[in-house]
Amino acid sequence: MKILIIEDEEGLRESIAEYFTEAGNICETAASYSMALTKVELYRYDCILLDITLPGGGDGISILKKLKENNYTDGVLIISAKNSLDDRLQGLDLGADDYLVKPFHLSELKARVSAIIRRKMYNGSNLLLFNELSIDLQAKTVKVHDTSVKFTRKEFDLLIYFIANKGKVVSKNAIAEHLWGDGIDIADNFDFIYSHIKNIRKKLVEAGGNDYIEAAYGMGYKFTGK
Amino acid sequence: MKLLALYNRVNIITTIIVMIITGILYYMAISWILNGQNDKALRVEEDEVFDYVKLNHQLPQVFDSKDQQISFTEVAPNSVTRKFINTKYHNGKSGYEAGRGLISSVTVNGKYYKILIVESKVETEDLIQIIFSITVGVVLFLLLILQIANRLILNRLWQPFYSILKELKLFNITDNLEITQTATKIEEFNELNKVAITMAAKAKHDYKDLKAFTENASHELLTPIAVINSKLDTLIQTENFSEKQSKLLTDLYSAVSRLSRLNQSLLLLVKIENRLLPEEQNVNLHELITELLQQLEDIFQDKRLTITSILEDKQIVANRYLIEILLSNLIINAVRHNYEGGDIIINLTQSSLTIKNTGNITPLPGTKIFTRFHKSSGSDGSGLGLTISKQICENFNFALSYQFLSPHHTFVITF
Incomplete structure (x- = not known):
């Protein structure tokens, strides 16, 4: 599994990366909007963990839009500090697969990511x-x-x-x-x-x-x- | 009492009193003048009698004219004093009418006579009556005109005041409507309006600041809490903990989880107050409560609680997310403050939802429990649950009330 973690808060980014790193998983991280944009334009991931608020010129929503414009099928899970229904609906409308509000447990995040990847990889097999x-x-x-x-x-x-x-x-x-x-x-x-x-x-x-x-x-x- | 009514009352009473006094004075003046004229006519008649007696040395013939009667009576000498009297005048046909008389005396051929001249006052009275009627008519007409004029003018004058008042009534510190300038030429109202606008703007500004602070503070707290949470999750993966260490970690976990719930509650409160959750839809309460009860089944079992629910089919228009929070807050409260083996009774009707639970037998302080951070001793909730519940209810114009009906603590939501 190849996972991209887009999160500007270093402590959180490291913890997530560490939790997800295991045999068979590749974790990449991006700390800013521009870094994230470069990565999603160059590589494809099984799942992208996307923070909404990012430094460096754009937010998570515009990255999500970019992905959808290019018809990339990467799974997207939005992680956000904004527990606003608007954000949530906007994110899901734009094609995000799931939405998780900070603070969360890493095990919850892992369970959600696994579900997304399962849906993508096994194409409807349940x-x-x-x-x-x-x-x-x-x-x-x-x-x-x-x-x-x-x-x-x-x-x-x-x-x-x-x-x-x-x-x-x-x-x-x-x-x-x-x-x-x-x-x-x-x-x-x-x-x-x-x-x-x-x-x-x-x-x-x-x-x-x-x-x-x-x-x-x-x-x-x-x-x-x- | 409305200002207009009070003003009218004072105005009418004053007008009536002044008019009555004027009427009386007027009446007296006219009566005095007309009486004077009557008396003059009587004196002329008396003079005629004296002239006649002087000339003819005998009493004149007594005859009835249309409005004058003279009579002579022989009396003891010098027993009569000359005076004017109000008396009755007898006219041939219809009896007595008001009259004015003069008593005088004359000596004819050594005999002393009392003269009584009576004159009918009926025409005078008629005149007075006509004058009086006209006066009363004018007074009534004046009152009517005053009343109408006052009503029209005052209503118009006070119009700006009423529109300012209406604006103030509609003023809500939480919405975005400003108080508008009411167009008026009256300086007092202009000033009132200006003050109201400034005050409202200031109140809103302060309130916004306070809210923004709460929201920002809670928001800024989210990230550090998220970091602590994730670091704890990472820490427990590092194996080999002593019993003491794992106890410490467990305590840390619950403290962080409380902190994060508290923070979420604060953010939620701000959101409800800001009405940032406007999506309203049909919510089936029956369905929602049944789902929630199912979800909490193991918790009820754990505390050996008996749940009785009588649920009618009831739909409301509200934000589903908020109603879920409201219901779970109230039901979780009913569990948390219950004792082992207690019961919870949930009753949903078309007009209300009642949640009753057994628990501590002392009633809760009815008004305090809905204020922020009020907690019963030993409660480990955030102290915001009921505040949030109340806010949610207010948001949808429901009423949330508490009663202690032994042995049940009873919360009622009236739709």
């Missing part, structure tokens, strides 16, 4: 294969070694989320925000996350699959891609 797991994203069904396993909606969401972040420790906060939305402020208790995860592990193991999810120091969970 099947996500991972070792013995076969997940139909459209029908929301999971098979382990061809055995159907029934998951609730949240368990299903969580499984996809973990697979997108395999090998990473995902914090409980990130999981809670993913499942209930960041507007919902229930931070005092994460017990219900534990029970969802327990259920997923149980169902996978009972169907003859591996136990992929392990707790990480009480801070979160990790989906090991062994």
Whole structure:
């Protein structure tokens, strides 16, 4: 996967790049409008992470327009500090694939980018294969070694989320925000996350699959891609 | 009471009093003059009697003329004092009418007579009546004219005042409408208008500054929060944490997440106040609440809460995003301030949405809870949830109220 991160804030840019850099991924970064413009004119990417406010003469929206003018099919995820519906609608209207508002968890970003790339690469195929797991994203069904396993909606969401972040420790906060939305402020208790995860592990193991999810120091969970 | 009404009242009362006094004086003056004329006629008659007696040494023939009667009565000498009296005049046909009389005396051939000359006053009275009627007519006519003139003139004079007043009533610190200059030649109103315009502009400017500050401050905070968040996400990938370290990291995570929620709430408040979320559409509340309850099912189960919802089909025209925030704020509050095994009752009707929950048995301070950063002790919310809820309701002209109906804390949205 080839990813371009267009973000002027150094700290954020580095963190994203580090999180996305793994075997098989190439991460490039651009810190200004002109740099970003040069890169998107020269190279094609699987996904471009695009900040709306940029220094150097233009904003993310004009980069997006440029991409669409040239009929480039790069996936685009807008990351913006402006939680304004206008921006969001404008971005999506112009052909961005998704929109994420700062601040966000890297695991959330990774899950969204994975979804975009999946849609682009497999051209409408909704099947996500991972070792013995076969997940139909459209029908929301999971098979382990061809055995159907029934998951609730949240368990299903969580499984996809973990697979997108395999090998990473995902914090409980990130999981809670993913499942209930960041507007919902229930931070005092994460017990219900534990029970969802327990259920997923149980169902996978009972169907003859591996136990992929392990707790990480009480801070979160990790989906090991062994 | 309207200024016009008060002015009219004072004006009419003064006019009437002045007119009555004038009327009385006028009446008295005319009566006095006419009486004088009557008396003169009586004196002429008396003189005629005296002349006749002097010449003929006998009393004149008594005859009734059309409006004068004379009678002679023999009385004891010197028992009569000469005086004018108001008396009755007897006319042959229809009885008595008002009259003026003169009592006098004459001595004829050593006999002492009392003379009574009575003259009818009916014509005088008629005259007075006509004069009086004309006067009253003029007074009434004058009053009518005054009334109409006042109404027309004053209404017109005060027109600029009313239009300034209307502008002030419509003035809203949060919208973009300015107070316009009302065209008038009257200096006082011009000045009032100028002051109102300046004041409104200043209020708006200050308010805008304050809002811009809040928005900019919150906005500037987003990036550092985003950096902290991403650095934490990166940090926990570095493996091998002691229990103490992971506890510290967990605390950091929740603090950052609270900070970011607080910041989002502030930005949201500014946005609602700025009416930056104008897209309105039909929102099916029944559907929205059902979805939300489904989404929160595991949280209810975790706290062993009993949820009872009676939902009618109800649509409103509003911004869907804001209504979602409103509903989730109220329902999450009902969960957060509930106890293990408590209950939540949600009732949606055509006119209102009621959310009741069990919890602490002391009522909340009704007005304070909607102010910014008011928190019950032990709450770890942002303290902005209810403020936002209230703002959202005001935005769509709904009313949000709180009541404690033991054992339930009750929030009602009236559409």
